[in-house]
Amino acid sequence: MHRVQVELGERSYPIDIAPSLLQQPECLLRTYRHVIIISNDTVAPLYLESVKSLFEVSQLHTFLLPDGEAYKTLEQFGHIMTFLLEHKFPRDGLLVALGGGVVGDITGFVAACYQRGADFIQIPTTLLSQVDSSVGGKTAVNHPLGKNMIGAFKQPQQVLIDTDVLTTLPSREFAAGMAEVIKYALIADADFFSFLEQHTSTIQALDSEVIGRMVQHCCQMKADIVAMDETEQGQRALLNLGHTFGHAIEAWLGYGRWLHGEAVAAGMVMAARVSMHRGWLTQAELDRICALLQRFGLPIEPPEGMVIADFMPFMKTDKKVRAGQMRFVLPTAFGYSKVIDDVNDSELQSIFA
Numbered sequence: 001m002h003r004v005q006v007e008l009g010e011r012s013y014p015i016d017i018a019p020s021l022l023q024q025p026e027c028l029l030r031t032y033r034h035v036i037i038i039s040n041d042t043v044a045p046l047y048l049e050s051v052k053s054l055f056e057v058s059q060l061h062t063f064l065l066p067d068g069e070a071y072k073t074l075e076q077f078g079h080i081m082t083f084l085l086e087h088k089f090p091r092d093g094l095l096v097a098l099g100g101g102v103v104g105d106i107t108g109f110v111a112a113c114y115q116r117g118a119d120f121i122q123i124p125t126t127l128l129s130q131v132d133s134s135v136g137g138k139t140a141v142n143h144p145l146g147k148n149m150i151g152a153f154k155q156p157q158q159v160l161i162d163t164d165v166l167t168t169l170p171s172r173e174f175a176a177g178m179a180e181v182i183k184y185a186l187i188a189d190a191d192f193f194s195f196l197e198q199h200t201s202t203i204q205a206l207d208s209e210v211i212g213r214m215v216q217h218c219c220q221m222k223a224d225i226v227a228m229d230e231t232e233q234g235q236r237a238l239l240n241l242g243h244t245f246g247h248a249i250e251a252w253l254g255y256g257r258w259l260h261g262e263a264v265a266a267g268m269v270m271a272a273r274v275s276m277h278r279g280w281l282t283q284a285e286l287d288r289i290c291a292l293l294q295r296f297g298l299p300i301e302p303p304e305g306m307v308i309a310d311f312m313p314f315m316k317t318d319k320k321v322r323a324g325q326m327r328f329v330l331p332t333a334f335g336y337s338k339v340i341d342d343v344n345d346s347e348l349q350s351i352f353a
Contacts, residue, residue, distance in 0.1 A: 127177025176261025190335025
């Protein structure tokens with residue numbers, strides 16, 4: 001088993017990564033008398049019974065969301081709150097997020113708000129949630145005018161990553177998770193990018209050892225950044241490479257049309273093109289980025305018909321905006337990145353040239 005520790009003082013917690021982890025009740029850090037598992041109608045038939053068997057509690061209930069980004073809403077948040085109140089869920093109970101990023105984000109937001117704070121743990125079942133969204137305490141729901149605009153920082157008690165669950169993940173969802181994996185390489189680790197290039201076939205074959213190393217590496221990178229900047233005042237913003245453009249794509253299309261990772265993939269290429277316009281990346285480096293994304297079946301262009309004017313309303317309400325100034329995460333060299341606040345209209349237009 002691999003263990004990554006998120007160091008946040010009294011709120012520190014472990015991320016445990018191993019095959020067959022859902023068959024190991026000893027992986028739980030502590031016991032609770034009251035547990036509510038929040039999942040969705042796709043994941044629950046596959047893993048709900050295994051997760052239930054981890055707990056020996058007097059009261060265990062489940063709440064199932066419909067599957068998809070379109071349901072990461074205040075309406076569903078309200079339904080969960082009503083469910084908790086109807087079942088007299090106590091503040092010292094445990095919420096369990098069993099699912100991908102949508103389930104994890106909305107469960108964490110509920111945990112942040114219910115009685116001003118309840119414990120929760122993450123059991124991520126998609127590659128994207130395993131390497132990114134389950135770690136670091138960002139929780140939120142979407143709004144038609146912007147993605148993740150309503151939320152809170154709420155750290156889990158622990159994260160349990162069973163890499164075996166990836167065997168039931170649809171190939172499109174797995175590819176979407178690889179966009180976030182590639183993001184880590186681009187922001188801070190050129191050697192990791194080379195590792196991904198060299199191990200593409202074994203990653204796609206779900207080789208247990210390679211997948212475990214890959215997931216651990218991403219979690220460690222994120223844990224290190226979160227420990228330095230929990231609430232995204234500086235360094236943590238680098239984790240948003242591709243997201244300013246990507247969130248705009250998701251909102252413009254309507255949530256759920258493109259998967260989050262697909263939008264981030266196209267967004268990373270757009271950011272890389274701005275960097276190439278500035279002379280920070282070469283054409284050969286841009287080509288490497290595009291080639292690796294395409295090897296995993298990810299898009300490298302924005303949706304057909306979407307022009308820069310369509311991006312602007314969403315990018316101007318992005319969470320990185322400061323004093324009305326848009327800020328972008330751009331690769332300043334291969335494996336290095338920086339938050340930039342002086343991107344002009346001509347550079348943005350160059351993306352579509």
